[in-house]
Amino acid sequence: MNPAALRKLLADVRRRRLTPDEALARLRHMPFEDLGFAKLDHHRALRAGIPEVVLGSGKSP
Numbered sequence: 001m002n003p004a005a006l007r008k009l010l011a012d013v014r015r016r017r018l019t020p021d022e023a024l025a026r027l028r029h030m031p032f033e034d035l036g037f038a039k040l041d042h043h044r045a046l047r048a049g050i051p052e053v054v055l056g057s058g059k060s061p
Contacts (some may be wrong), residue, residue: 009026012018018026031043038054045051 009018009023013020013023031041033040033042041052
């Protein structure tokens, strides 16, 4: 999530357009992208210091 999107989300909570629980639910799911065949973790590098790496030796997409 970029800073502008986060500011908008927080402003929506402040203006009561979203409840804090709704905002929290959105934040929980934003770092992930579901591709159907894989769920990518785009924020892993921020949490773990290295990006997500997927090894599927011998598997087709």
